[in-house]
Every structure is written in C-alpha cells, then in structure tokens.
Amino acid sequence: MLDLLSGFVVQLRNAGLPVSLTENLDAMEAVKHIPVEDREAFKYALAATLVKNEQHWKAFETVFEVYFSLRGPEYNVFDEDGEIDEDSLEEWMSQQMQGMGGQGSAEDMSPEEIAEMLFRALMNADEAMMAAMARAAVTQFAGMEPGRPVGGTYYLYRTLRNLDLDGMLDRLMEEAQERSQDDMTPLQERLEREEYENRIEDLKREIEAEIRRRLVADRGVEAMAKTLRKPLPEDVDFMHASREEMVSIRKAIQPLTRKLAARLARKRKHKRRGPLDFRATVRQSLSYGGVPAEPRFRNPRPNKPELVVVADISGSVAAFARFTLHLVYALQNQFSKVRSFVFIDGIDEVTHLFQNEEDITNAVHRVNTEADVVWVDGHSDYGHAFGVFWEKYGSEINSKSTVMFLGDARNNYHSTNAWVVKETAKKARSVFWLNPEPKSYWDTGDSVITEYATHADGVFECRNLRQLEGFVDHLA
C-alpha cells in the first residue's frame, strides 16, 4: 500500500501538482481510516490531503483514474495484504484484450441494437445500462488494437462518430415532446434539452473512462499518465492553447482578477505610511492612560498610474492580447485611467468599447470585430502602426502614464520605427513590453524585439497566466 501511494504521489508531482512531504504522510494516515473497497471515499481522502487548490482537481482526477484504474475492488486485484495480485491483474488484462479484439459479450449486437439500447438508457437515465452500453460501444466502434500507438482521443472520436449523439439528442427531444400531454413551453423544452445533454455528457465521460481503462491495461500506468498529462490552466501557453484550454484559461481569469485586485488594494494600503493622524493617535493613547505610545498614521493617497495599452491583435498573438486586455480592464479601478489601442498594420483606439460595457468578455469580443486595424494587407506592421500612434496620440502621453506594448514584435521585415518607443519612454513614467513568445525565439526570423526593448524599462516574457499575473502584480 505504501509503495502504491508513493508511486501515486510521484505521478502527481510529474503532473505539476505541488505535493509536500507532510501532505504525503497525511495521505498515508488518512487512507488507514478509509475502507479500501470504498473507491469514492478513497479518492476524496487522497484529494483532501494532497490537493490544496481547486484548479488542480481535474489534473488530480485524471492521474487518479489512470493510476488506480486497474486497482479497484471490481477487478479484485487487491489480495489480503493490499498488495497487487499480479496473477489476477494479468488475467484481467488478457480478458480486456480479448474484449478489444471484438470477442466480448457485445459481439453479437449490431450497431442499431446498441443505438436503440442506448436511446432507452438515456431516456430513463438508467446508469447501469448506460455504463454497459458505453462498454459495448467502445468494443464495437473504437477498433482498439493492442500496442497501436494512437492517443485516446482518436478512439474517443471514432466511438462518438459512430454513435451520432447529436442525432440521439434530437430523438430524445422528440420522444419527450410526445410523452408530455400538452405542448411544451420554450422554457420546459430548454430544461428538458439540458437534462438530456447532461446525460449524454455523462455517457461521454463513461466512454472516455472505458477507453482509458483499456489503454492502461494495454500500455501500463506510467506511459498513460504521461500521455494524459495536461498543463494546469495557469501554465497553458497562450499561443498554442487548444479551444478547450482557452475555455479553462477564461475560467481561471475570473478568480485571478479578484485575487489580484484584492492583493493590489492591500499592497497599496500597506506600502507607505501617510502623515500622522492626530485624532486617531489621541484616541489610541487612551488605552495607555493618555500616553501616546502608538502613533497612528493616515492612509496615504493612492498613487494610481494611468495605463496605456498598445496591443498587437494579429492572428498569432490575438489570444494573448485578449487575455491581457481582459485582465487589465477587470482591474480598472486600480488605475486612474486605462486607454487601449489595438493594431495590426493600422492602429485604432478601443477605449470607448470598454467604457459603456459591463461585460468585459463582450467588449473584448467587440474589439476583434469592430476595431479598424487593417491599413494595407492585414499583416503585422509595427513600424507603421507605431508611427500613426505617435502622430495621433503621442502628445497625450505624460509623466503619469505607464505604457504597455503587447506583441511578439514580428514585423514582417518592415521598418521598425523604434524611435516611437524611445520617445514614448522619454515622456512616460515607464514603458513595458510584454512578449508572448518564449525567450529563446526572440530575435529569430522577423522578430525585432531587441530594437524596441532597448528603449523600454522592461521586457517580459508572458506565455501563460502565471507570468501575466506576475507582471500585473509588479505593475501596480
């Protein structure tokens, strides 16, 4: 049991979760109190002791499912001492292999039968049936072969394509329509649809788990844990994020802004002391019998910078600009004023889009659709954009402004107009450049980051949320 747990902790650490030694010990202590056959409780016990951040839960769950997928009561691989019984494990694995070859119990079911059974299971929310059908579907459709080096997503895709779940949803809705005596109101319809969507989601998860179990049986725990490893949301690279990862970043950004705002407000309060507060000092002295033992100070006037954001929103770095704008505007009240400009080869001010819009996501969306940023061909031209920026808005930059340039400085070999950054730096309080590319790519190809960077007060690599958070913290 001990080895089993330490192996699990190693896998967690590999997945990027910080697990300390004490937490490891706690986990070992905790599982003693949990009956081994209660898989859910076992999982929660481990989670409570090992995972101390809600956003890491998903990563934990994946590792758990992979690591303990073959080690559960339903497979009978624990013998008396809690050791893994090699023989029964092997036996179970060979059974699984046979299942993959199509010799399982579901062999004589036609695709139509599976679809029909599945339809009824979904209609009646019959969980046992759904699980059985998920197994049958994987056997039938995934076409899994031992040792074949393809990822689980491939099998998942094959299975789902054959099941045609969208069509299934329509059928379910029709059936529901028929069952209800009167016509359904739009609201009822919406709720029904969501209920079925939910059940279908459950089914997808079940299928995914089934595929994972079989893959683990085929390839072993270590290899699977490795292929399934996904970066935590705060470590996902902006420039190469998949759609799913984008969603997870967007979700993570909301709590992040709250945290940052609270932290900045606090920092500002404690950083510097204001002038002596006479009244409060006298009041405090009363608890020392009139001796002013503890002087009190006023809170200092907050020193809020004026922020000017100049962002490249061409394809390659658009996601990065979006998240940064989102973050900056969510923190609006930490700055006395925020102005934002976006460019590709032309430049446009987008401050007004954020002004009367309560929903930042909406505003960011409008930036992408409404801003007039194309001058000639819609390929990044920093030189021209900066030139226009200086001409139109340069005079408005003053000693209170902090200017942030966002972009990878990939200029398509146009002229750089680096003097704009230089002049801006002269007038502004500070100038920062954020680059979403990894540092090793800087100045390769058409990247001219150094030409701009020499004039800026700081250049930061901002590839993921963690780095962005670090920068914003530094800014205020």
Added chain:
Amino acid sequence: MGDTMFGDLASTRDGLRDVGYLADDGIASVVYLAEKLGKPVLVEGPAGTGKTELAKAVAGMTDARLIRLQCYEGLDEAKALYEWNYKKQLLRIQADRGSDANNEEWVDIQDDIFNDEFLLTRPLLEAITAEEKVVLLIDEVDRVEVETEALLLEILSEYQVSIPELGTIEATQIPLVFLTSNNTRELSEALKRRCLFLHIDYPQLEREKEIVLRKVEGISDNLAEQIARIVRSIRQIELKKSPSVSETLDWARTLVLLGVESIDVELAKESLHILLKYQSDIEKTAKELTVEA
C-alpha cells in the same frame, strides 16, 4: 473525543443529514477524516454554498459548542488570541498602593497581575481551553493579511497557544476546526499544508432538489425539481455572480408564498431579481431564457 462521535463514514453522513445538512460523498469523507486525524479543514468555494453552515451542522451533530472567529482585515492577536486586561491590572496596582503598599515586592505584583484572572480570552484561546466539546469556526480566513495568518499556525498544528508571561497553554481536548475561505487571495502554503482541503461547489441537480425539499416547507416535489433545473440552467450562463444555494432557497420560498405550482417563463423572469444580484446578469438571463433553445 471518542470514536462514538463518528462511527464510520456512513454514520457521519447520516449524522449530518439528521441535523439538516445534506452532505455529498466528498464532504462526508473530509469531515470524517478531520475527526479521525485531528486535523483542521479548510473549506473553499463560491459564496453561499454552505461553508459556514457545515461547521454549524457538525457542531449540532456532535452537541459541541460552536466558537466562531470572524476574520477581517486588521484582525490581530488581541482580537483573535488573548489580551491582557489593562484596566483591571491598573486597578489592581492602585488598590495595592492604597493599602500597605510598601511591604509588597514588585515581583509579587507582577506575578499577580499576569495570571489567568487578568487574561481576556479571545475565540482561539477559548476554543482550546474549553472543557466541553468545541467546534471552532474561523470564518473567511482569506480576509486577514498574510502576516496575520501566521497567528493561526501554532494553534492549527499543535493545538496550543504560547503566552510570553504565562508559558504555553495546551489544549485540553482537540477541537474540530473549520476554516472557510472565499478564495479572494491565495492562502499561504504553510496554512494549506496543515489543513485538509475541501472544495464545496454548487450542488448537483439531485442534491440541490433535495436541499430545497428539506429546507422549504410546503413545497411540492414537482416544483422543487423545476427550481433545481432552472437554477442549473442559469448557472451555465456566464454571469458575474451565479445564483448560490441560499438564493435558490430564497427563490423557492418566494414561489411557495406566491402559491405557484409550476414555473413559466414570465414568472421566472419577474422573480429573477431574487436569484441574481446584478442588473446586467438579470437582463442577460432574461434574454437567454426567452430565446428558444
């Protein structure tokens, strides 16, 4: 605290249910472990999902006294741990002077004024010195500064408080400790390491329905189902503030008072302001609900 309090997992969950708290698997396991391991529980999650309620329920279930420390910015030792009663100490010294003061040595007075009699216990000290069973709730721990968090560390890991003038006071019995956090800032590693971690999210459909059925009197099964479904639907929309369980309950109560048997779009839209607290959220949701799915 004997094993009688928490027999096993199932009885923990049943016990919580008996006092009116519907725990899911995760919650029940963590509460059970907290008692078995003698470790504090850090409860995190969106506002209004029953974090504080959990501590109250555990106190109710074990017949323990609930001692609550509400955290806020600027909380210090004097408010959380203990404080010397200056005024009483001053009086004591002056009373001495009035009588045959010269005979008494300063050392005696010093011993005298730094003892239990002049100590004002604050929630944390009170929790560990209490004779009876105690559940300590440290509410919204994320509101204190990082430096103040350190105050809690000694009591959370060793269940003791060190007072320079008196020495170390150890707990007579290990209290069950719950810390809640709304996650407005990252808590320090040191604190997290000492705690079991429990994240309470919005409940699943079935559990929410059950909560509504239990907490709202005179509600029909049908209505509770509809409420839970609509709330789930609203939570899927991207909002500033999703409706919490307590808001669901408020809504359910309102609907019962209005004598509603089934909810239609108009009614839902009119009463949205009970579920949602931002005008922009209300407008967005109203629009979403009218558009046919």
